[in-house]
Amino acid sequence: MSTYTAPLRDMQFVLKEIAGLDEICALPGNEECSVELVESILEEASKFATGVLDPINRNGDQQGAVVKDGVVTTSPGFKEAYKLFCETGWNAMPFSPEYGGQGLPAAVTMAVNEMWKSANMAFALCPMLTGGAIEAIAHHASDELKQKYLPKMVEGIWTGTMNLTEPNAGSDLAAISTKAARAADGTFRITGTKIFITWGENDVAENIVHLVLARLPDAPPGLKGISLFLVPKFLVNDDGSPGARNDLICSSLEHKLGIHGSPTAVMSYGDKEGAIGYLIGEENKGVGYMFTMMNHARVNVGLEGVGIAERAYQHALWYAKERIQGAIIGDKSGEKKPILHHPDVRRLLMECKARTEAMRAVAYYAAAQIDRAHAGDAAAQARIDLLTPVVKGWSTEQGVELSSTALQVFGGVGFVEETGAAQYYRDSRITTIYEGTTAIQANDLVGRKLAREKVPGAAMKAMLAEINATAAELAGQPGLANIAAQLKAGAAALENATDWIIANYVDNAPTVHAGSVPFLWLTGTVTGGWLLAKSAAIAAQRLAAGDADPYYTAKIATAEYFATHQLPFAAAYAAEVTGGGASVFALPENLF
Numbered sequence: 001m002s003t004y005t006a007p008l009r010d011m012q013f014v015l016k017e018i019a020g021l022d023e024i025c026a027l028p029g030n031e032e033c034s035v036e037l038v039e040s041i042l043e044e045a046s047k048f049a050t051g052v053l054d055p056i057n058r059n060g061d062q063q064g065a066v067v068k069d070g071v072v073t074t075s076p077g078f079k080e081a082y083k084l085f086c087e088t089g090w091n092a093m094p095f096s097p098e099y100g101g102q103g104l105p106a107a108v109t110m111a112v113n114e115m116w117k118s119a120n121m122a123f124a125l126c127p128m129l130t131g132g133a134i135e136a137i138a139h140h141a142s143d144e145l146k147q148k149y150l151p152k153m154v155e156g157i158w159t160g161t162m163n164l165t166e167p168n169a170g171s172d173l174a175a176i177s178t179k180a181a182r183a184a185d186g187t188f189r190i191t192g193t194k195i196f197i198t199w200g201e202n203d204v205a206e207n208i209v210h211l212v213l214a215r216l217p218d219a220p221p222g223l224k225g226i227s228l229f230l231v232p233k234f235l236v237n238d239d240g241s242p243g244a245r246n247d248l249i250c251s252s253l254e255h256k257l258g259i260h261g262s263p264t265a266v267m268s269y270g271d272k273e274g275a276i277g278y279l280i281g282e283e284n285k286g287v288g289y290m291f292t293m294m295n296h297a298r299v300n301v302g303l304e305g306v307g308i309a310e311r312a313y314q315h316a317l318w319y320a321k322e323r324i325q326g327a328i329i330g331d332k333s334g335e336k337k338p339i340l341h342h343p344d345v346r347r348l349l350m351e352c353k354a355r356t357e358a359m360r361a362v363a364y365y366a367a368a369q370i371d372r373a374h375a376g377d378a379a380a381q382a383r384i385d386l387l388t389p390v391v392k393g394w395s396t397e398q399g400v401e402l403s404s405t406a407l408q409v410f411g412g413v414g415f416v417e418e419t420g421a422a423q424y425y426r427d428s429r430i431t432t433i434y435e436g437t438t439a440i441q442a443n444d445l446v447g448r449k450l451a452r453e454k455v456p457g458a459a460m461k462a463m464l465a466e467i468n469a470t471a472a473e474l475a476g477q478p479g480l481a482n483i484a485a486q487l488k489a490g491a492a493a494l495e496n497a498t499d500w501i502i503a504n505y506v507d508n509a510p511t512v513h514a515g516s517v518p519f520l521w522l523t524g525t526v527t528g529g530w531l532l533a534k535s536a537a538i539a540a541q542r543l544a545a546g547d548a549d550p551y552y553t554a555k556i557a558t559a560e561y562f563a564t565h566q567l568p569f570a571a572a573y574a575a576e577v578t579g580g581g582a583s584v585f586a587l588p589e590n591l592f
Contacts, residue, residue, distance in 0.1 A: 060261020
C-alpha cells in the first residue's frame with residue numbers, strides 16, 4: 001500500500017508563480033505572511049497529513065462512524081487525530097485573529113487543505129463545514145453570537161454544520177418546511193427534520209453549532225421566506241461553557257457509497273418542546289446568508305476533486321512501478337519491467353498527472369482571487385465569482401473520472417477492496433453532488449455569471465483576453481508552439497460558445513441550459529490549459545537561464561500533454577453548447 005506524500009514542489013510553484021504569493025503576502029492584513037513562512041507551513045502540514053491523517057483513512061473507510069441512541073462514535077483514530085489537529089493550530093489557520101485565528105491568506109489555506117483532502121477526505125469534511133459555519137456567523141450574526149461562539153469554533157473545540165436538505169427539499173430550497181416559532185425571550189423554537197448533515201453528530205467536539213434554515217409562521221412563500229438560525233447541541237452558559245442539552249438529536253446515520261468515516265446525520269429538531277435557536281441576521285434573509293457558507297464550501301469541495309485525484313494518482317503510480325506483468329511492446333531486451341513501461345499505462349498516468357496539475361492551478365489561482373477581492377480588488381471579485389462554479393463543478397467531475405482512471409492502472413485487483421484503489425473512486429462520487437450538483441454549478445455559470453451579468457459576458461471576456469495574450473506570448477517561444485496553438489484554438493471555442501449563449505439566452509434559455517454542463521467543462525478545460533501554459537513558459541525560462549531542476553522539464557511535458565490531449569476537447573464542448581441543445585428535447589416524453 002502506498003503512503004501519501006504531499007506534492008510540495010508543485011504546490012510551491014503554483015502558489016508562487018500562478019497565484020502570486022509575493023503579491024498576496026503584501027496585501028493589507030497579510031504583512032506577517034512571507035514565502036519562507038508559507039514553505040514552513042506546507043512542510044509541517046505535509047508531515048501531519050502523512051503521519052496522522054493518511055494512516056487512519058483506510059480505517060475510516062472500513063469501520064465508518066456508527067450511531068446508537070443518538071450518540072455517534074467516529075471511526076478508529078479520528079477522535080485522537082482531531083484533538084491533535086486542533087492542538088497544533090491547523091483549524092485556526094484561515095480565520096480572523098479577532099477570534100483566535102491566524103489570519104493566513106486563502107491561497108495558503110487552499111494548499112494546506114488539499115493535503116487534508118488527499119490524506120483523508122472524510123476527516124477533512126469536519127473542519128471544512130466548521131469553517132463555512134464560521135464564515136456565515138462572522139459575516140451575518142450579531143456581535144453577541146460572534147463573541148459567544150466563534151472563539152471556540154475557530155479553536156476547533158466546537159464544530160459547525162450546515163442544515164439545508166430535508167426529505168422533501170433537496171436542491172429546491174423553496175420547499176423547506178422546518179418551522180421556527182418566536183419565543184417570549186427573543187429566541188426561536190425550531191422543529192423539523194434535516195437530512196444529509198455532514199458531521200451532524202460526532203464525538204470529537206465538545207459542542208456542535210448547527211446552522212439551520214427554517215421558516216417562520218408569517219414568512220412569505222418560497223426562497224424569500226426562509227430564515228437562518230444558530231442551533232447549538234448544548235446551550236451555552238454565560239461563562240462560555242456548554243450547558244443544558246438542546247432539543248435535537250441524530251436519529252440515524254446514512255449508509256453511503258463512500259466517505260464512511262464522515263458521519264452523515266439525519267437530524268431531528270424539536271421532538272419535545274422545540275430546539276432553541278438564535279436568529280442570524282434578519283428574518284427571511286436566510287438563503288442569502290447561507291450562500292456565504294455555501295460559496296466557501298463550494299470552493300473547498302472543488303479542492304476535494306484535486307485532492308482525491310492526487311491521492312489516486314500516487315497510489316496508481318506506486319503500483320505501476322511495482323507490478324511486473326506482460327511483455328513490453330517494442331522491447332527486445334527480454335528484461336522483465338514494471339507495467340509503468342506499457343504505453344497505455346503511461347497514458348493513464350499522464351492523464352492523472354496533467355489534469356490534476358491543471359485543477360490545482362485553477363484552484364490556487366481562484367483562492368488568490370479571494371485574497372485580492374478581500375483587499376478591495378473589484379476585478380478579482382468578478383474573477384472569483386466566475387470561477388467558483390468552475391472550481392466546484394469541473395474539478396469534482398475530473399476527480400471522479402481520474403479516480404476511475406487511476407483504478408484502471410490496477411486492472412482486476414483495483415476492483416478488489418483490499419488494494420484500497422476503490423475507496424478513492426467511491427469517496428469521490430459524492431463531490432459532484434453535494435454543495436450543489438454539477439448541473440447547479442453549470443446553471444449558475446451560464447445564467448448568473450454570464451448571460452445575466454450586469455454587462456453580459458464581461459468577466460469571461462476579461463479572462464479570455466488574458467488567455468489569448470498568453471497564447472500569443474508562447475507562440476514565438478522555442479518548444480512551446482504546440483501549446484500556444486492548442487490554447488489559442490481552445491480560447492476561440494470558449495469565446496464562440498460564450499457569444500452564442502449571450503445571444504440566445506433571453507429567447508431560448510432552456511436550450512442554452514441544455515448545454516450548460518458542457519460549457520462548464522469547456523471553461524474548466526481552457527482555464528486549466530491556460531494556467532498550465534503559463535507554467536510551461538516559466539519553466540522554459542528557468543531552464544534557458546541554466547536552472548537544471550528536473551521539475552521544470554516535467555512541468556513542460558505535463559503542459560504539452562494537457563494541450564495535446566485535453567484542449568482539443570474544447571471544440572467538441574463548444575459544438576455541444578451551440579448545436580446540441582435541440583437534440584436534448586427531441587425525444588417525446590412518452591418515448592423515454
